[in-house]
Amino acid sequence: MVREDRSPRQHLPGLPIVCVVSLLLAATVAGPAVAEPSLFVSGASKDANTILAGESVNVTATVHNTGSSGGAMGIEYVVNGTTRATERVVVDADSSVERTRALEFDAPGTYRIKVQSPGKSAGRVKVKPALVETTRTDSTTRQLKIRGGTVPTNEPYELNVSEQTNRSFAVQSWTVNASRQAFTQDVTEYTDPSAADLAVPSGDDASVFGVVTVGSSDGVEPSSMQFALDRSTLQSAGIAPQDVRVYHRINGSWKAAETTVATEQPDRIVYEADTAGTTAYAIGKIEPSFSVTRTSVVSEQATDGYRVSVRGTVENAGSAPGTYDAQMRVDDEVVNQTSVTVPADTEQTVTLSTVVTTPGTFQISFNDANAGEIKVTESQLQTDENGGAEPKTEPTGTEPAVQTEPAGDGDGGLGPLPATVMGLSTVLVIGGLLGALLLFGVVIVLLRRGGSRNDSGFEL
Structure with a gap:
């Protein structure tokens, strides 16, 4: 009996052949792999x-x-x-x-x-249009660099500066006039004024809390700035907030600029000030220092009495200009007054006059400076038939409180003589001078006569 072999091994040899053929066909269709960028x-x-x-x-x-x-x-x-x-x-x-x-x-x-x-x-x-950068800072100094670009505008550039709350004085904003060309400015802020490389006012007449210097390029000028001051600093100096000013340094003098309080904070006062026209600024309060250095008294007849004039020289030894109120006093009564502006470190001469209509001896003062004494008699107040004063005697005077000097009239001449010269009567001084001149003339005549009898060859 023959048994039929139903084993599947009769079909296995065909399977690998089909797979291999399929792979070969796929590889033939696809071709070799190609590299691509990504x-x-x-x-x-x-x-x-x-x-x-x-x-x-x-x-x-x-x-x-x-x-x-x-x-x-x-x-x-x-x-x-x-x-x-x-x-x-x-x-x-x-x-x-x-x-x-x-x-x-x-x-x-x-x-x-x-x-x-x-x-x-x-x-x-x-x-x-413009930038501000802090380039260096320490306990007393801060340097800022301001750069402007090329912008077709005439509007000013307002630049905010990084706030420094740990400084008693600090610039908060800086405004410059616009320019169509690029520019650079170096701004230096000094919390300690003595650290600045310039003469800063000091003493009883000046309280300076900060200094700002500016290096400007051609055609560019600052126009305003805002700055802050600690209230404690003002209180220590005994200065009211509204009395603080920004001072421009012009030809060695410090001139006050328009300064206003912008805002008031609990611990600080913020100010805004005009900064045009110069490159150095002092912040604080600077006052003039006045003194009367010389006085003189002049008297002359007038149609309505006897005119007495007092001349005083006022010196301002301070660092800021100021207005001096001058007064003429007769026996401590103010009879005339005026005001005069005296620049820093200079002097001005002021002349005031009055007409005396009653006889007597009068003490003449220029403000608190005793200028001298003048005596007016009845005869000096008499008038001639034409209505003019008829002088009878010369005025006399006593030693003034300060040195006197002659006065000049408005036409450039010598004008009337002063009543006193260094405390001496003008009449006595003139008489002494005439006597000295006469004696000198006699000496010259004698020398000439003696010279004609010698062979020295020397002539006067």
Whole structure:
């Protein structure tokens, strides 16, 4: 009996053949494997967040290739949605490259920068007409650099300075006149006035809390500034907040500028002041220092009585100009007065007069300085038939409190003689001078006669 072999082994040899044929056919259709590049923008950045108008910002794009072969792609530098520049970048397989492009901005504003293909943001850049930077600071000094761009405007630039609350005096804002050209200014703030490289007023007539110096380029001038002072500093000096001024340094003198209180804070007072016209400023209170250095008294007949004039020389030894109120006093009664402006470290001469209509002896003063004594008699008050004064005797005087000097009239002549000269009567002084001149003439005559009888060859 023959048994039928139903084992599946009869079909197994055919299966591997079919699979192999299928693989061979697939490989023949697909062909050999091909390497391809894969490029994209992996990053974007910029080298500045704030620039001046007319300056450039450098934008850097990073292009990466993750493919197995090198390739190239185009990228775009886009500002506020507008393409500013394009570039084709070649990158090797499995590597990256960086490309940097400078983008210039002429107008102030805020701009968004992207590198596209696909897009990557580089961030925002602020373009300003002017910038202020702190370049150096210590316990007594702070240096600021102010830079202005090329902007077609005539408006001033107002620049905020980083607030320094730990300083008794600090600049908070600086405003300069606009310029169509780029400029640079160096501003130095001194909390300790003695650290400044210039003569700063001091003493009983000056309380200076801070100094500001400016190095200006051609055609650029500061116009105003805001600054803060600690209340405790003012209280220690005994100065009211409204008495603080900014003083311009002009030809060695300090002249007060218009200064106002901008805001009052619990611990600080913020001021605003005009700063045009110079490059050095002192902040505080500077007063003139007046003194009367010389006086003289002059008297003469007048149609309505006897005119007495007092002349005083007023010296201002302070560092700031001031107005001096001058008074003429007769027996401590004010009979005439005027005001005169005296610049710093100079002197002015003031003349005041009055008409005496009654006889007597009068003490003449220039403010608190005793200028001398004048005696007016009945005869000096008499008038002639034409109505004019008829002098009978010369005036007399006594030693004044300060040195006297002759007075001059308005026409450049000698004018009337003073009643006193160094405390002596004018009549006695003139008589002494005439006697001395007469004696000198006699000596000369004798010498001439003696010289004619010798052979010395010397003549007078």
